Amino acid sequence: MPAMQRWVVALVVCALSLVARNAIADDSGPSPAQRQAMYAKPSVVRVIAVYEVVYSMNGRQYSEFVGGMGSGFFISADGYIATNAHVVQDINEGIEAAKRKTLQQIFAKIQKQFPDLSQAEQYRLVEELRFVRANPTAEVVLPDGTKLPYVVKAYGAPVGEGKDVAIVKVEIQNAPNLQIGDSEKMQVQDKVLAIGYPGAADLQGLLDSKSQLEASITDGAVSAKKRTTDGEPVLQVSVPITHGNSGGPAINDKGEVIGLTTFGSRNEVQGFNFLVASSTLMKFVKEAKADTAPSGTSKAWHKALDEFWQQDYDAAIPDFEEVLSQFPTHSEAPRFLKDARTFKKEGKSKKPEDKSSGLGGGAIAGIVIGSVLGLGLIIALIVMIKRKRAPAMMYGSAPGMMMVGGRAHAAPVAKTVAIGAGQSGPVAATAFGSMALGSLTCIRGLLHGQRFSLTPQGILIGRQPGVAQIVVNDARASGKHVWIGYENGVLVAIDQGTTNGTFVNDVRYGRISKAPLKDGDTVIVSEPDCLSLQLKLG
Numbered sequence: 403m404p405a406m407q408r409w410v411v412a413l414v415v416c417a418l419s420l421v422a423r424n425a426i427a428d429d430s431g432p433s434p435a436q437r438q439a440m441y442a443k444p445s446v447v448r449v450i451a452v453y454e455v456v457y458s459m460n461g462r463q464y465s466e467f468v469g470g471m472g473s474g475f476f477i478s479a480d481g482y483i484a485t486n487a488h489v490v491q492d493i494n495e496g497i498e499a500a501k502r503k504t505l506q507q508i509f510a511k512i513q514k515q516f517p518d519l520s521q522a523e524q525y526r527l528v529e530e531l532r533f534v535r536a537n538p539t540a541e542v543v544l545p546d547g548t549k550l551p552y553v554v555k556a557y558g559a560p561v562g563e564g565k566d567v568a569i570v571k572v573e574i575q576n577a578p579n580l581q582i583g584d585s586e587k588m589q590v591q592d593k594v595l596a597i598g599y600p601g602a603a604d605l606q607g608l609l610d611s612k613s614q615l616e617a618s619i620t621d622g623a624v625s626a627k628k629r630t631t632d633g634e635p636v637l638q639v640s641v642p643i644t645h646g647n648s649g650g651p652a653i654n655d656k657g658e659v660i661g662l663t664t665f666g667s668r669n670e671v672q673g674f675n676f677l678v679a680s681s682t683l684m685k686f687v688k689e690a691k692a693d694t695a696p697s698g699t700s701k702a703w704h705k706a707l708d709e710f711w712q713q714d715y716d717a718a719i720p721d722f723e724e725v726l727s728q729f730p731t732h733s734e735a736p737r738f739l740k741d742a743r744t745f746k747k748e749g750k751s752k753k754p755e756d757k758s759s760g761l762g763g764g765a766i767a768g769i770v771i772g773s774v775l776g777l778g779l780i781i782a783l784i785v786m787i788k789r790k791r792a793p794a795m796m797y798g799s800a801p802g803m804m805m806v807g808g809r810a811h812a813a814p815v816a817k818t819v820a821i822g823a824g825q826s827g828p829v830a831a832t833a834f835g836s837m838a839l840g841s842l843t844c845i846r847g848l849l850h851g852q853r854f855s856l857t858p859q860g861i862l863i864g865r866q867p868g869v870a871q872i873v874v875n876d877a878r879a880s881g882k883h884v885w886i887g888y889e890n891g892v893l894v895a896i897d898q899g900t901t902n903g904t905f906v907n908d909v910r911y912g913r914i915s916k917a918p919l920k921d922g923d924t925v926i927v928s929e930p931d932c933l934s935l936q937l938k939l940g
Contacts (some may be wrong), residue, residue, distance in 0.1 A: 431711045438657040439595055439619050441704055442475075444734050445580045446617045448473045448543040448599045449485045449552075449570070449649060450463070450494040453500035454532040455744030457508075463534060466504045468492050473598030473617075473650030474542065474570070475659070481572040482690060483542060483552065484683060485649030486558040486664055490568045493540045498534055509594035520735065540573050544920040545617065545733030548899045550574060556690040558624070559683075564634020566664045569690040573769075575889065576728040578699045582687070583658025585679035588637060594677075596641040596663050598650025617650075628676075635679040637661050643675045652677050659683070664903050699729040715742040715751035727876020730885040731898060736869045836891055839939065842886070845924065846934035848876060854936070858869045861936070863927060864898070872935075877904050878928035886925060886937075893919045893939075902928035 432440070452469035472489030476482070492500055498669035505528060512524050519527075541549045550572040558565035597619050622641035625835055629635055641652065643663045652661040661677025687694060706721035722739035723733055745751065840856045854861065864870035865883035874883070880900040887894070896916045898905040904915030905926040919925070919937055 424653070427527065434655060435593070435595060435621065437711070438655065439597065440707060440734070441657050442580055442595075442597055442651065442653055443617055443619070444732055445476045445578045445700075446547060446597045446599075446650060447474050447476070447483060447545065448472075449483070449489050450541045450543065451490045452537050452539045453492055453497070453504075455504040456537070457504070458532045459530055459536055466507055468500045468503045468507070469539075469644060471599070471692060473646065474547050475597075475651045476577040477569075477582065477687060477694050478579050479575065479577050479695070479699070480693070481550075481574040481577055482687075483570050483572065483652075484659075484662060484687070485568050485570060486560075486566045486662060486678070487558045487568045488566055488664075489649045490540070490554055490557075490570060491560050493538060494554050494557055494568070494724065497536045497538070500538075501533060505531070509672040518909040525876060538829035542570070544731055546731045548731045548882070549829070550899060556686040557693075558686060559632075564636050564678060565683055567662065567683055567686045569686050571690075576697055578697045578703055578729060578732065579697050580653070580659050580700075581657070581692065581696060582694060583635060583654055583656065583660045584678050585677075586652065586659045588624050588627070588660050589625050590626060591617070594622055594624060594637075594639050594641055594652050594660070596620050596622075596639075596643055596647065596650060596652045598642045598647040598663060600644070600646040611884070618647075624756075629669055634682050636664075637679060641675060655675065660867065661866055694840055697728075698850055699732070702728065703732070703735065706735070710738055710742055710778055712754055713745070713750060713752045714754060715746040716753075718742045719746065723859055727887065730860075730862045730896075732830065732883060740868055772800055782926040792808070818910035838922075841938050842872075842925070842935040843938065845871040845936050846928075846930050847932055849933060854935075856886065858888070860885055861924075863933070872933075874927060874933050876928070876932045878932045883927050884925060886919070886935075895919055895925050900928075902932075906927075 406710070408766045414924055438892070450469075451471070452467055453574065454520065455466045455468060456462055457466065469492035470489070472485055474485035475855075476490070477484050478937050480516050494504070509524065509528050512519075512527050516524065516527075520620075527791055540552055540554050552572045553571040554568060555571050556567075556569040558567040560566060597617050600618055609840070612897060614739045620642045622639050624637055625640050626638040627635065637652075637660070639661075641650065641663070644651075647663045651659045654660045660680045663684060664678045670810075681716055702721050706718050706725060709715075709718035709721060719742050720741065722735050725735040726739070730736075830914045839858060841853050842856055843853045844850050849872070861871045862869065862882060862885050863872040863874065864883040865874050865876065865879040865880050867873050871880060880898065882898040883900050884898060884904040885896045894916055895904060897907060897914055905911065905913055906917050906919070907924050907926075909926060909930065921937060921939040923937050925935045925937065927935075
């Protein structure tokens with residue numbers, strides 16, 4: 403190759419290298435691990451299993467607590483949750499077992515407080531105790547703070563064995579569930595993320611209430627594949643876990659659950675922690691008859707996040723709204739939706755095919771192809787210059803033909819790419835238009851006289867700005883109080899686990915958890931003078 407041609411080739415290759423390097427440098431999106439963590443985070447919950455045992459001694463009442471807290475995660479859209487058996491052990495064993503454990507705890511305290519007493523005298527002190535009552539707390543706390551009671555549907559064996567699995571269920575719909583992967587495919591040094599609520603990260607008294615609801619994420623790798631004495635497979639991992647992590651999911655690089663964090667070194671030496679294998683978990687999932695198909699919320703959440711990270715906020719906004727319409731208590735969607743709206747308002751929204759949006763894979767490929775073609779053209783020109791032949795080019799009179807060097811050739815046909823017209827997002831809660839299915843008019847309370855449209859996405863009412871579409875600035879209303887919308891073709895009002903309750907038509911009928919609505923019904927938030935909304939359809 404002549405020197406001039408070699409010089410041109412070197413110049414183009416250098417330019418391509420710089421373009422590719424800049425394209426990679428401009429990719430400032432989240433890492434794969436960060437993506438998988440955010441996909442999974444809204445599915446992880448705190449599991450509470452505690453008995454408050456009240457007893458009396460010498461005319462005074464005392465309380466002793468039996469049980470504790472752990473982690474869990476949704477495995478189905480309709481509220482099935484996986485956790486460890488040892489997390490819910492005390493609730494599963496019942497009141498009598500809790501009373502026995504209470505006596506053991508009290509006796510241990512007496513031994514420590516009165517070491518000079520004989521054992522017989524210590525026993526006599528315990529015998530003076532009188533059981534009063536036992537108050538169980540069997541609740542799942544969602545990442546947004548919503549508390550839901552659960553029942554145990556399947557139960558394995560507590561810590562120490564490979565069947566440390568329990569499946570519990572809460573009453574909820576469209577939960578963001580995680581997919582369960584194949585633990586048998588995991589190999590030593592495969593990366594693992596663990597998500598949960600370690601007690602060491604709570605720092606009671608130092609963190610605000612919102613931080614207490616924030617799950618912690620730790621990472622590591624598979625250290626070994628082993629079996630317990632009962633023959634069940636377990637994964638040894640280097641992921642740091644501690645009390646409170648128990649029952650939380652451990653996910654692989656695809657975001658699939660490959661195990662439940664369960665037990666570790668008694669001396670808290672990190673690097674010697676274990677996961678109950680997902681192959682064991684699946685036995686209890688089948689026993690509980692849980693449907694593990696991805697929920698609509700999970701699908702919409704993944705789609706919305708991908709669009710957000712691509713800076714396609716026009717597409718992400720309606721998908722985040724879809725997440726909230728299906729699962730109003732979603733912990734992360736409100737923040738992302740707010741950011742997406744802000745970025746769109748600032749003019750930062752980009753379409754994937756928008757060349758001004760930076761260099762994605764397609765843009766880089768286009769540049770490479772274009773540069774190669776350009777290189778070919780340059781070399782051809784050099785050859786023609788060398789041959790001292792300058793071709794004359796002109797378009798002929800015939801359509802689609804061009805003249806090159808006196809000969810007619812077919813001219814390249816331009817191709818047009820149709821771009822669909824952008825569609826606007828869902829109608830806002832206070833906007834009226836063709837998408838409105840009806841209206842809600844405030845007939846009592848601070849919003850008296852105001853009217854709101856009911857759209858296909860439904861509407862969330864509460865005290866928390868930026869989350870609720872109808873904001874009630876009254877302390878009697880909860881942050882997320884009641885959602886009104888269509889569920890399986892039926893218009894319903896669903897209470898969001900509130901303190902003061904939701905009522906339909908009359909508080910004397912009692913508070914609802916979920917109730918069907920018809921034209922003319924009145925939904926009451928807490929009390930009639932807090933907020934009363936009358937429904938009008940059509």
